Amino acid sequence: MNDFAVKPPGKITIREVAAAAGVSLQTVSRVINKGPNVSDKARRRVEEAVAALGYSPSIAARRMGGSKSYLLLALNDRDRTIETWQLREGTDWVDQMLLGGMLTCAEHGYRLIFELVDTHSDNIERELAGALAALRPDGVILTPPHSDNATIVRLLDKHGVPCARIGGWEGLGGSLIRMDDLEAAARTVEHLAGHGHRRVAFIAGDPEYRLSEERVAGYRAAVERLGLDRDPELLEQGDFGFESGAAATRRLLALDRPPTAIVASSDQMALAVLAVARERDLMVPDALSVVGFDDTPIARTSVPPLTAVSQPVSAMTACAARLLIEGSDSAALPHIINFELAVRASTGPAPRG
Amino acid sequence: MNDFAVKPPGKITIREVAAAAGVSLQTVSRVINKGPNVSDKARRRVEEAVAALGYSPSIAARRMGGSKSYLLLALNDRDRTIETWQLREGTDWVDQMLLGGMLTCAEHGYRLIFELVDTHSDNIERELAGALAALRPDGVILTPPHSDNATIVRLLDKHGVPCARIGGWEGLGGSLIRMDDLEAAARTVEHLAGHGHRRVAFIAGDPEYRLSEERVAGYRAAVERLGLDRDPELLEQGDFGFESGAAATRRLLALDRPPTAIVASSDQMALAVLAVARERDLMVPDALSVVGFDDTPIARTSVPPLTAVSQPVSAMTACAARLLIEGSDSAALPHIINFELAVRASTGPAPRG
DNA sequence: CTGAAAGCGCTAACAA
């Protein structure tokens, strides 16, 4: 019976464990880090001591001594994120990121730190460099629109911090994780065409996001391929927000030959389509079918519930974390995560012409 | 012209700053920590060097040397949180916590780490102790139902880590931050009584949460005070979830003299009331008024939008962080944060008897 | 396979 167990908790260091196991500090360190060159006997004794003392290595000390910090940084745009939080529109992008990111990190003994940085500020370099210097993370997860921000990616590279870019495109370093936005947009059009729609409109998202143009491309390709009406007036520009969706819808419905279906590049814009339709007593889906993008919680509770493309945010973040932790050669192909089209009551057969 | 500026970034330590400013490490440390006994001249030179080099102290090293980690830990129940994230019902409790917590931390040079722990597990002590040992946070923020968990609070105390308990009650240590749930429930009843309702029902929440009984007490007190019908059948037990709310509503509507208004202790249960009412072609609010609790995003987009009590989650978390960072005597009174009753279309005049 | 020594970047305690 030793007296280590009665030591004040939280004060148990590798030293106590080594003493309890009757080995050197190094051996304990090796066991903890699953390093080689440890006899089974020594390993077992150390593991027992660790369990008995409830030892857990200090992440700060590990960072100090070694080269790893066991920290991953998830970077989001400060203004946009705060605005989203304050608006309380039910967007759960951050929650889904945490879900995928935290669980994956935990599985590997890592920790995810969620951080906001100001993209548009001139001192973005200073701000990001500060966070890197303070935390020294082993990797950084970037989300749109940061993912394609050359300043950020290059700064990360300069600091030697690997990054995984969710929704990012080729042309910059780091691992790429995204869904097939082009294919997703095409799928929505196919779904509608399958219901007999021939005049399908599309409300594009904020052009600052690369995925906006991908979706437009997918829409165009599908319209072309399926031989639907390819009237340029059916393509409207939005910015992901409700107001822009409402305005675009009004323009679309004012056309000589208005669309029988509208695909919006965000749920908020799709909700706006629904609102404008209700305002004009246009029944959805009888007179107008509506499809959204993202499949946020709001999509399930809207009236009617929204058919929408599910963005696999959690899975993408989990993938990003895994790549960063396990290391991946940066020249690898992008990791494409499957999306889903959640079909709900906002889409139906085209009205009879 | 010195050559510090061209050093590889991220490798700038207090040593570089000291050299650039021509002072000792200690002086730099004092300036960074706003310590006393530094001449204005030295301070200015150090600040200039810090700015010029883009220096930012390593949080790991600060933790190692000193007594502070500049880290605050926000602890949530693992299972419940993950389930909430996966359900995607639009609950933004976590987001609001981050909003209040991260911003307040950032203002003070701290960082918030969001962490999940398994409450119901037997090895909760091991798990929590592990997180404390690994991170060594300067304080911990507890949320319901952890806030009143004696095991957790005592363990924290044993480790000497201050805690701030959101939605916590007296009887255990740490700072207390909460809203007045009793008063909030009473306010909902007053609101309904003001509309002429005399039979107001209440669906209670999960009894594992202390606030559930507070709300019941508030409901009872208001019913008493306002002289409304205080039929015990009007009080139903729920568990915050949709299904429990639906079941309770069915029982309430099956009464000989059903209520003309129902207050539910969560938005999800209130949504269930709405759903059951629609199922029976009971118009809301004409035939039945409904009030929810929490005011999650869903409350605004439901049909009709829900009158609900807004929980000031962000403000409570900000307060908790502030108390932890600035230090507060633990014997202080609880900090009561104001709630609001968001009045929307789900409540209206009582139907004429 | 194992252990001893050095040092990561910082702050506390001490001296000057």
Add this chain to the structure above:
DNA sequence: TTGTTAGCGCTTTCAG
């Protein structure tokens, strides 16, 4: 008002 010294708990060398 300053500078010096010794660690914090760990991992990395490098010797055994």
